[in-house]
Amino acid sequence: MSIDSDVVQETIEAQAHDPAAGATARATVQPVTPALRKGFLLATACATCGLISLDTNIVAVSLPSIARSLHAGFADLEWVVSAYMVSFASCLLPMGGIADRYGRKKLMMFGLCLFSLASLGCGLAPSVAVLNISRAVKGIGASMLLTAALAVIANAFPGPLERARAWAIWGMAMGITTTVAPLVGGVITQWAGWRWIFLLNLPVCAVLMMCTARAVPESRNPHALRTDFAGSVLFGTGLAFGIWALIGAQDAGWQSAATASRFAMCVLLIGAFVKVERRLAHAVIDLSLFMRARFVAAVLGMFGYAACAQVMMTFLPLYLQNAFQWAPTRAGFGMLPFAVSMIVGPFLGARLGRQLSGPTSTLSLGLGLVGIGNLLTAAVAPSAQYPYVALAMIVTGLGAGVLNGDTQKAIMACVPPNRTGMASGISTTTRFTAIVTSVGVLGAVLASRTRVSIDSAMHCQKAGDACVDARFMSDLLAGDLSHAFSRLAPDLQRALAPIARAGFASGFASALTVAGFLALAIAIAIRLLGGGRMSAAIR
Numbered sequence: 001m002s003i004d005s006d007v008v009q010e011t012i013e014a015q016a017h018d019p020a021a022g023a024t025a026r027a028t029v030q031p032v033t034p035a036l037r038k039g040f041l042l043a044t045a046c047a048t049c050g051l052i053s054l055d056t057n058i059v060a061v062s063l064p065s066i067a068r069s070l071h072a073g074f075a076d077l078e079w080v081v082s083a084y085m086v087s088f089a090s091c092l093l094p095m096g097g098i099a100d101r102y103g104r105k106k107l108m109m110f111g112l113c114l115f116s117l118a119s120l121g122c123g124l125a126p127s128v129a130v131l132n133i134s135r136a137v138k139g140i141g142a143s144m145l146l147t148a149a150l151a152v153i154a155n156a157f158p159g160p161l162e163r164a165r166a167w168a169i170w171g172m173a174m175g176i177t178t179t180v181a182p183l184v185g186g187v188i189t190q191w192a193g194w195r196w197i198f199l200l201n202l203p204v205c206a207v208l209m210m211c212t213a214r215a216v217p218e219s220r221n222p223h224a225l226r227t228d229f230a231g232s233v234l235f236g237t238g239l240a241f242g243i244w245a246l247i248g249a250q251d252a253g254w255q256s257a258a259t260a261s262r263f264a265m266c267v268l269l270i271g272a273f274v275k276v277e278r279r280l281a282h283a284v285i286d287l288s289l290f291m292r293a294r295f296v297a298a299v300l301g302m303f304g305y306a307a308c309a310q311v312m313m314t315f316l317p318l319y320l321q322n323a324f325q326w327a328p329t330r331a332g333f334g335m336l337p338f339a340v341s342m343i344v345g346p347f348l349g350a351r352l353g354r355q356l357s358g359p360t361s362t363l364s365l366g367l368g369l370v371g372i373g374n375l376l377t378a379a380v381a382p383s384a385q386y387p388y389v390a391l392a393m394i395v396t397g398l399g400a401g402v403l404n405g406d407t408q409k410a411i412m413a414c415v416p417p418n419r420t421g422m423a424s425g426i427s428t429t430t431r432f433t434a435i436v437t438s439v440g441v442l443g444a445v446l447a448s449r450t451r452v453s454i455d456s457a458m459h460c461q462k463a464g465d466a467c468v469d470a471r472f473m474s475d476l477l478a479g480d481l482s483h484a485f486s487r488l489a490p491d492l493q494r495a496l497a498p499i500a501r502a503g504f505a506s507g508f509a510s511a512l513t514v515a516g517f518l519a520l521a522i523a524i525a526i527r528l529l530g531g532g533r534m535s536a537a538i539r
Contacts, residue, residue, distance in 0.1 A: 044215050045152050060313055061332050066194050068479070076128040089436065094232040103219070104152050108216065115141035115205055123195045180339075182339065185197060246444055295411065298407065302427050304526075307434040320334045343401060345366075346406075371515075374513070376391075379392075442514060
């Protein structure tokens with residue numbers, strides 16, 4: 001996960017244009033504190049947000065180790081990511097209102113307590129079910145921390161120049177943690193064990209709580225509107241049912257009653273959410289914004305960026321460990337071409353943006369690079385030649401970097417100033433919703449195509465019929481090869497091992513192909529929407 005500093009900067013600037021928020025700004029700004037104390041406050045808030053970014057991206061490298069330790073299947077591992085993302089995405093919007101209403105410092109302290117307790121639950125989890133429940137609780141704590149910490153920064157630095165410097169420092173902290181997360185995750189997993197990825201959060205949270213108690217003054221918005229809990233619950237529950245349907249279909253089957261009922265519940269709950277949002281004056285999402293073609297194009301850009309590029313932070317480490325049989329540390333190093341090119345991408349986007357016409361041209365370009373990079377990765381993935389995979393990852397990373405710098409700005413540029421706060425909330429929620437949806441969809445493609453590839457390769461071996469049952473496939477996809485092969489005879493293990501690795505690489509290539517074509521399709525749609533050809537149809 002990476003979060004653009006403009007998310008909050010534009011939101012806070014909207015207060016100056018919003019009559020209701022104008023009073024809020026005047027009521028909540030604290031007296032000027034000494035520079036040293038402000039620096040301490042900024043360091044505390046940045047470290048809190050950096051902890052969230054690190055924790056979000058560090059888990060992917062440890063997934064195969066979790067599978068081997070808890071004998072978790074592929075669907076269970078998808079929930080390790082998805083449970084966190086669903087609760088995070090569902091709670092981001094209401095947590096902003098709670099922070100304003102009851103106090104930013106209070107919410108930040110409570111979020112640190114909840115985050116540390118959930119981390120303890122993850123680190124001591126005796127089963128994957130307990131791990132996933134703890135991950136869901138952790139996502140709620142992370143949403144509290146992110147919204148509260150960002151509001152603290154905005155409140156402490158009201159001047160334009162000092163605010164710009166504060167957001168620059170914050171953005172640098174987020175970029176560093178996002179880049180080093182796979183490597184840190186690999187080192188901890190290999191040398192200390194995957195549980196320490198979570199347990200190390202406890203001393204960090206303890207230090208941050210002490211820093212927050214000393215450095216952060218309490219602030220709130222006495223004019224804050226009532227929080228839309230109903231809309232948040234409906235959206236989060238509907239999203240959870242949709243992800244449950246996608247992940248569960250790998251075992252239950254796409255035409256099963258269970259899958260159909262879960263999709264039906266998703267549609268019903270999201271429909272109820274839309275109905276509630278249309279009626280409420282304090283709705284978490286103003287649906288009228290989606291009548292603007294450029295806004296739709298910008299939101300599509302954020303969705304495509306998260307679903308086709310950011311989701312690779314989950315799938316690429318899994319591929320490097322399963323297809324190459326790499327240790328977690330080496331897989332973390334293997335992610336560096338993608339992570340470093342994401343840092344270079346914004347500079348490329350800024351230079352190209354000056355040469356391109358149209359407000360959404362950079363988004364189309366970035367998604368085009370992501371699409372090409374994913375298709376290139378798909379083409380070379382079965383070869384198991386890392387240099388070619390690394391070059392393809394660089395293309396995807398460059399496109400992701402271009403988008404990371406421009407998606408939020410594009411959304412803010414096409415809404416009036418008094419709606420930028422709402423728009424930034426939609427943007428952030430879209431980002432996490434896209435990631436968790438993509439994990440479900442691409443995971444389903446990976447599972448089905450891997451099985452087809454293995455079945456095809458084993459067609460002449462009757463004994464292979466017992467090797468590609470649902471449990472074997474689940475263990476294989478999760479990276480727990482030892483458990484997958486434990487039920488097989490030694491000669492069959494030797495015969496099946498290379499076929500299984502090749503099958504996983506083929507399935508991964510299919511998932512990347514879907515992501516690549518989806519990115520290109522969204523790039524074309526954005527170009528049409530931003531160019532005005534479809535604007536009249538929407539308006």
